[in-house]
Amino acid sequence: MLDTNRILEAANYDFNGKKILITGASGGIGFATAKKLIDSGAEVYTNSRREIEIISENHHHFCGDISEDSTIEKWISVLPNIDGVVYSAGILDTMPIRFAKKEKMMKTWDINFFAAVNLSAQLIKKKKLNKQGAFVFISSISAKHPYIGGSMYTASKAALETYSKVLALELKGKLIRSNCIAPAMVKTEMYEKGIEKGSLEFMEEHVAKYPFGAGESEDLAQAACFLLSDAARWINGITLTMDGGFLLQGT
Numbered sequence: 001m002l003d004t005n006r007i008l009e010a011a012n013y014d015f016n017g018k019k020i021l022i023t024g025a026s027g028g029i030g031f032a033t034a035k036k037l038i039d040s041g042a043e044v045y046t047n048s049r050r051e052i053e054i055i056s057e058n059h060h061h062f063c064g065d066i067s068e069d070s071t072i073e074k075w076i077s078v079l080p081n082i083d084g085v086v087y088s089a090g091i092l093d094t095m096p097i098r099f100a101k102k103e104k105m106m107k108t109w110d111i112n113f114f115a116a117v118n119l120s121a122q123l124i125k126k127k128k129l130n131k132q133g134a135f136v137f138i139s140s141i142s143a144k145h146p147y148i149g150g151s152m153y154t155a156s157k158a159a160l161e162t163y164s165k166v167l168a169l170e171l172k173g174k175l176i177r178s179n180c181i182a183p184a185m186v187k188t189e190m191y192e193k194g195i196e197k198g199s200l201e202f203m204e205e206h207v208a209k210y211p212f213g214a215g216e217s218e219d220l221a222q223a224a225c226f227l228l229s230d231a232a233r234w235i236n237g238i239t240l241t242m243d244g245g246f247l248l249q250g251t
Helices: 004-008 028-039 069-078 102-125 151-174 189-197 200-207 217-228
Strands: 019-023 043-048 059-063 082-087 129-138 177-183 239-242
Touching (some): 019 028, 028 043, 028 217, 082 102, 082 217, 102 129, 217 239
Parallel strands (some): 019 082, 043 059, 082 129, 129 177, 177 239
């Protein structure tokens, strides 16, 4: 069994005095990243559609739907200046293209892309970002390696990666960086929903193709903390692929 505590302790970062914003923090990658940052001394401001349980005086939660403009406006109005953003909110809705309708497409795009753009734009407009800060967007390997039924999800993640590069270009004068992390299969709620919609046997066959097994949320938390930290000060406008060796199997 994988020792997640070992993962969380693998790299120790000093975020004392830093304030970090995290979306999609109710579970999975967002939750693991919030815990890692708090343990590293950061003051963390989280958002999700439901409450979360992190007992710490350095944790502040704002509950609401990030796809709604009013939620972002209210949240930003009470935020202090921050040093980093981890955009982890996202949804996966798989369907064949012949069934795609604008209403269904917008549900995916509102969370996976438009809310990320709106949030970062408002933070910039309201001058809430400190110099030498950093954005980290959670993308997916499917942005470059699409799959049947994944048109809306993969396209939204590809757009997110391109947007991150433009953000990096526009903010370089303030030494604010923007990068993406593109994971393959990670054991989050999406993983569990994949089992529900498909089958456990199919999922096990897929995970068997990963030399290092499916990822854990803590693996992504480590990477997010690195990209937020001063240790990554020379890394800007990139997408970090994390796939446990999965893509190598196709070479």
